[in-house]
Amino acid sequence: MAITGSASVVIDAPIETVYAVAADAGGAPRWQPEIKGTEILEKDSEGRQIKVLMETDIKVKTIDVVMRFAYDEPNGLTWKQESGPLKSVDGRWEFEDLGDGRTNATCSMTVDLGRALGMIVRGPVVGAVRHQLVETMPEKLKRFVESQPSG
Numbered sequence: 001m002a003i004t005g006s007a008s009v010v011i012d013a014p015i016e017t018v019y020a021v022a023a024d025a026g027g028a029p030r031w032q033p034e035i036k037g038t039e040i041l042e043k044d045s046e047g048r049q050i051k052v053l054m055e056t057d058i059k060v061k062t063i064d065v066v067m068r069f070a071y072d073e074p075n076g077l078t079w080k081q082e083s084g085p086l087k088s089v090d091g092r093w094e095f096e097d098l099g100d101g102r103t104n105a106t107c108s109m110t111v112d113l114g115r116a117l118g119m120i121v122r123g124p125v126v127g128a129v130r131h132q133l134v135e136t137m138p139e140k141l142k143r144f145v146e147s148q149p150s151g
Helices: 015-023 025-030 114-120 124-135 139-147
Strands: 001-009 035-043 050-055 062-072 076-083 088-099 101-111
Touching: 001 124, 001 139, 015 076, 015 088, 015 101, 025 035, 025 050, 025 114, 101 124, 101 139, 124 139
Parallel strands: none
Antiparallel strands: 001 101, 035 050, 050 062, 062 076, 076 088, 088 101
């Protein structure tokens, strides 16, 4: 069973600021309450976090997944599950500079729960998981970025 969706929001911050927060996978628990912890497993030659273990609460249970990230600074980033209990996870952030220090942020994700978790996640729980993993993500990023002191 796959859960898929995307959501967007306009953030009152420059694209570079929005990108910096989203690209810090290790700092995700600061603004994504469903991520309980992270461990940076690998960085690239530019110091970007490219392989991250993430402990994530997906409503029905807490799971550990290893994600591999790729970056297109400052326009966005992608992530893919490298290992974990889900069949697959593919996600992306896309950022558009709207000028005047404003950024449109779009999060898109497809999560294939696989057979075992697909048996547990049914009915209204599917909507709750989609809401948590996809639909609220841009709003969470917006609240966090806009609450930070501008530098």
